[in-house]
Amino acid sequence: MAQFEMEIAAPTLPLDAHSTDKDILRLQEWLIVRGIGVGENSNAQPGTAAAVGIDGDFGPSTEAGCKTFAAAADLPPDAVTAAFWQTLTDGMATAFRFRSTHPNVGDAVIETARAHLVQRPVEARRFIDGELRGRDNSGPWVRAYCLGHSDQWCQGAASQWVKQAFAALGRPLPFPLDGPGIAPLYVPSIVGSARRHSCLALGASFTPIPAGSFFFVRGMINGQPSHTHVGVTISPIRPDGRFDTVEGNASTDGSHNDWEVCQRTRSRTTCDFGVLA
Known part of the structure; x- marks a missing residue:
């Protein structure tokens, strides 16, 4: 089940x-x-x-x-x-x-992510007197995205949307999101999988990024450059380098370790990309 x-x-x-x-x-x-x-x-x-x-x-x-x-x-x-x-x-x-009927990979990923967004997945927390209270990374949506675990859930959510879209298309993923040697909820592990299959595009490059790709936010883990957050792009990258996203474990106030699935706008300069098309 x-x-x-x-x-x-x-x-x-x-x-x-x-x-x-x-x-x-x-x-x-x-x-x-x-x-x-x-x-x-x-x-x-x-x-x-x-x-x-x-x-x-x-x-x-x-x-x-x-x-x-x-x-x-x-x-x-x-x-x-x-x-x-x-x-x-x-x-x-x-x-x-939900099963997308779009034949295009990017459109199917976007439609699937939006199908989740509209249901407003959130952690089992709420605001009381202006303060977000409750246990971090908790609740049925988090566990559903994270294989039954209460864990940081941005990768679990993004991977679910992508897997769901590819299943609807009946097509194999361009790079694995789980299986031997892959930590399915750990963003750097998925970045590594994309890199090994020549699907990683650096934000600093001039590679076109199709809408419906993973974006990976660059950051530091244990003092080393890495990637700390993920979601999917739902628009092309505009001339100013900005693009729209759907992402989990985030919020519209700017955090990428927060409590909901939301739509945001980000900049290419802070991200790398897992190209799925």
Whole structure:
């Protein structure tokens, strides 16, 4: 079973105060990523799940969150049923089951990335009093992108979109994103794979970069030049060197280690590229 199917699979229903802690935790995470609060704990550290009410306790705040979601979705307010759970998780199902019909590689990658973007994948964190609280790199979207792990997830997300697009086309990838000798969630490992297959284009070069390519942000790891972030390009590179992206583990405020899938604009001068077409 694919990881996303495990994330959307229903727990023992209906969910209520007598359910297991594990099932309640999943419910609370899903409510949080759908923008529904389940309480807060001012005594908990801001970087913990408990700070945003993810604690495995089906208390009044979680019950209120369920009623809020049910009302917004036009569902009965009195139980977390199969219909409730399906509606709660249908954005992930829609994104991961999407299949582009574009015959062009770049267009298929862009359309697939946008299909995920529109579902607004986010970590299981939320803003409280202007502060982003909750556990970093957590929640069902992160695990779905990261093979079940709670990890930095930009590469997992970008690789998912590319694999999904190529699967729809029925075409092999131009360079492997997993398998022997490749760390599938580690950006430098994927850069190395692109380089070995002559698919890496340096930002400082004059190589044309098709829309629908990987971009790799250059940076430092352990004091050495490397690559620290990744996403996909969704536009050609313009004469001023700028291009539009869809990327995960980022945010529109400029960070590339943040909490959502978002659309941004970047500069060729800071990136190298994995050409897929």
